[in-house]
Amino acid sequence: MRLDYPTNIKIIRVPCTGKVDVMHLLRAIQKGADGVYAVGCLEGNCHYNEGNLRARERVDHVRILLEEIGLEADRVRMYNLSSGEGPTFAAYAKEMTDNIRELGPNPLKKWAKTH
Amino acid sequence: MKSGSNLEKVLRAGHFAFTGELGPPRGTTAEEIVEKCEHLKGMVDAVNITDNQTAVVRMASWAACLILIQEGLEPNFQMVCRDRNRLAMQADILGAYTHGVRNMLCLTGDHCMFGDHPDAMGVFDIDSIQLINMVKTMRDEGKFQTGADIEDPPKIFIGAAANPFAEPYEWRVHRLDKKIEAGVDFIQTQCIYNMDRFRKWIEQANDMGLTEKVYILAGVTPMKNVGMARYMQKKVPGIEVPEDLIDRLKGVGKKQVAEEGIKIACEQVEEFKEMKGVHGVHMMAIEWEHKVPQIAEQAKVLPRPQID
Amino acid sequence: MIVAERKPFEEIKEMLKGYKKVLSVGCGTCVAVCLTGGEKEVAVLNAELDMARKLEEDPIELGAATIERQCDREYLEVLDEMVKPYEALLSMACGAGIQFLAERYPDKPVLPAVDTTFIGVNQDVGWYEERCRSCSACVLAWTGGICPVTMCAKGLYNGPCGGTDQGKCEISQDQPCAWFEIYGRLAGQDRLDLIKRFYAIVPWKNQKPRTLIQPGYKKPEQAK
Ligand code: SF4
Numbered sequence: 342m343r344l345d346y347p348t349n350i351k352i353i354r355v356p357c358t359g360k361v362d363v364m365h366l367l368r369a370i371q372k373g374a375d376g377v378y379a380v381g382c383l384e385g386n387c388h389y390n391e392g393n394l395r396a397r398e399r400v401d402h403v404r405i406l407l408e409e410i411g412l413e414a415d416r417v418r419m420y421n422l423s424s425g426e427g428p429t430f431a432a433y434a435k436e437m438t439d440n441i442r443e444l445g446p447n448p449l450k451k452w453a454k455t456h
Numbered sequence: 457m458k459s460g461s462n463l464e465k466v467l468r469a470g471h472f473a474f475t476g477e478l479g480p481p482r483g484t485t486a487e488e489i490v491e492k493c494e495h496l497k498g499m500v501d502a503v504n505i506t507d508n509q510t511a512v513v514r515m516a517s518w519a520a521c522l523i524l525i526q527e528g529l530e531p532n533f534q535m536v537c538r539d540r541n542r543l544a545m546q547a548d549i550l551g552a553y554t555h556g557v558r559n560m561l562c563l564t565g566d567h568c569m570f571g572d573h574p575d576a577m578g579v580f581d582i583d584s585i586q587l588i589n590m591v592k593t594m595r596d597e598g599k600f601q602t603g604a605d606i607e608d609p610p611k612i613f614i615g616a617a618a619n620p621f622a623e624p625y626e627w628r629v630h631r632l633d634k635k636i637e638a639g640v641d642f643i644q645t646q647c648i649y650n651m652d653r654f655r656k657w658i659e660q661a662n663d664m665g666l667t668e669k670v671y672i673l674a675g676v677t678p679m680k681n682v683g684m685a686r687y688m689q690k691k692v693p694g695i696e697v698p699e700d701l702i703d704r705l706k707g708v709g710k711k712q713v714a715e716e717g718i719k720i721a722c723e724q725v726e727e728f729k730e731m732k733g734v735h736g737v738h739m740m741a742i743e744w745e746h747k748v749p750q751i752a753e754q755a756k757v758l759p760r761p762q763i764d
Numbered sequence: 765m766i767v768a769e770r771k772p773f774e775e776i777k778e779m780l781k782g783y784k785k786v787l788s789v790g791c792g793t794c795v796a797v798c799l800t801g802g803e804k805e806v807a808v809l810n811a812e813l814d815m816a817r818k819l820e821e822d823p824i825e826l827g828a829a830t831i832e833r834q835c836d837r838e839y840l841e842v843l844d845e846m847v848k849p850y851e852a853l854l855s856m857a858c859g860a861g862i863q864f865l866a867e868r869y870p871d872k873p874v875l876p877a878v879d880t881t882f883i884g885v886n887q888d889v890g891w892y893e894e895r896c897r898s899c900s901a902c903v904l905a906w907t908g909g910i911c912p913v914t915m916c917a918k919g920l921y922n923g924p925c926g927g928t929d930q931g932k933c934e935i936s937q938d939q940p941c942a943w944f945e946i947y948g949r950l951a952g953q954d955r956l957d958l959i960k961r962f963y964a965i966v967p968w969k970n971q972k973p974r975t976l977i978q979p980g981y982k983k984p985e986q987a988k
């Protein structure tokens with residue numbers, strides 16, 4: 342199945358969202374990404390029991406950190422879906438892109454380029 | 457005679473003691489104290505002066521005690537462990553005694569977080585039982601806490617509180633016993649509403665022979681209205697208000713609730729007079745000093761004994 | 765272990781105002797275990813500071829170094845060369861470690877990034893509770909292994925006070941009354957006699973800085 346989802350999204354695969362660390366999310370923003378979101382399995386369906394729950398806690402933590410720094414918390418989000426839900430994946434991708442469009446570009450981008 | 461205070465004389469002579477309570481002002485208005493004194497004169501054997509009660513700053517307890525002495529009343533100087541270390545405590549005891557204070561009530565004190573300076577450091581250098589022992593050592597051995605001699609030691613009649621309603625219940629008499637071991641002369645209890653529990657406690661104290669070693673004054677606070685009763689029931693830790701007491705207050709017309717509260721208190725006093733091991737009543741008519749003459753009259757504790 | 769809590773970001777940012785080149789120094793022992801000042805927390809804080817300062821158009825250059833223990837000379841040594849180019853050091857160790865760092869580099873401002881909070885236990889990942897105030901005269905033998913100095917809100921040696929409310933401390937329904945628990949544990953062990961006696965006034969031993977020299981050891985200056 343081929344699905345159309347916004348091409349400006351770079352996908353990084355991890356075995357489980359439980360692998361996603363605060364620093365991964367923070368680094369992405371630090372390096373100039375306009376937004377990052379983690380897509381995990383449905384809550385209660387984690388193969389490793391609570392990987393996706395931990396991921397949500399970390400996402401929530403990063404959202405707090407962003408506000409401390411002076412950036413919008415909504416640049417980082419977490420979505421859940423079950424494997425094989427291609428259309429939902431595409432819908433979330435679009436939702437996130439729209440959300441970021443509304444927030445505008447990451448003001449740190451210019452620093453990322455000069456370094 | 458340990459101190460020669462009026463309260464001590466009354467208790468020693470075997471009379472049923474009757475003490476009152478007064479909270480110092482949140483300011484420097486001496487008249488406020490003088491006015492409250494007017495209501496209490498001739499009605500009570502001694503008046504407790506609270507010490508930054510509920511951790512709210514008020515005029516120093518010892519200072520208000522001096523006003524009472526000027527007014528011809530006998531103060532019972534309350535001291536909490538929350539606000540002073542052992543140096544300040546001993547200094548205040550010397551000072552208060554020098555000015556004529558003869559009774560003290562040694563208390564732990566409510567935690568600072570309940571008061572108007574919730575972020576203050578709670579001192580608790582020593583606890584209330586250790587304070588009892590420190591005052592006793594000053595009086596009986598004429599020594600400061602570290603052993604140095606005191607010139608003309610302060611002769612204080614030493615009091616403490618007891619709460620028969622705090623858990624674990626079985627422990628409460630043992631705590632009383634510890635206070636006796638530390639050297640307490642008299643006890644004023646927490647406000648009593650649950651008479652059943654109190655009867656059990658005093659019975660246990662009788663059985664252990666404690667009521668022969670210490671004078672027990674039962675704490676009574678008349679209920680002014682149903683709201684106060686509910687508040688005491690729900691919000692004040694260590695106070696038990698049985699539901700049937702609230703029902704009784706609710707059962708009378710709105711205008712009669714205060715009278716009913718006083719009536720209940722007086723019935724309690726009547727029972728305490730007959731109760732083995734109880735040597736008096738401590739009447740805490742909080743911000744109700746003007747009602748004390750009526751309560752004393754109705755409870756038939758007048759006239760107060762005069763002993764030289 | 766010693767438990768610390770990271771200071772609010774705003775406070776750290778304010779401390780670093782005016783500095784352009786700062787070394788953040790983590791500690792790999794207690795504060796790493798309580799997830800406050802180890803290598804990872806240094807990285808997060810540096811990333812935060814980096815972004816915040818860029819947003820303010822006032823970038824800062826941040827270095828990171830996490831050593832085994834900041835309260836130990838042996839481990840500090842590795843920093844001697846590293847600290848040289850930095851204007852200031854931001855320490856994420858406990859108060860003891862921060863001071864030892866400051867002592868070693870007396871010409872550098874050393875700033876605390878954490879608030880040292882207590883000596884406590886690990887109840888679960890990320891959940892710590894205070895247990896000891898290091899009073900220098902442990903009474904756990906007769907209090908059923910529950911510390912009255914730390915766990916009783918008034919530090920009473922002859923508890924419980926009259927405020928105990930159905931096993932809870934008067935300060936909060938979430939705080940168990942230490943003395944209620946001491947009573948319960950000793951009752952269960954049939955050792956209530958231990959607290960029936962009156963416990964006399966305590967000679968405080970924690971009112972001046974304390975030093976411990978184990979038998980057979982000397983202070984370095986004495987050893988010379
Ligand atoms: S009594 Fe409490 S504060 Fe003192 S050493 Fe023991 S556990 Fe620590």
Ligand code: SF4
Pocket residue numbers: 915916917918919920923924925926927928929932933934935940941942943944
């Ligand atoms: S209620 Fe218990 S823990 Fe709280 S201050 Fe009183 S004795 Fe201590």
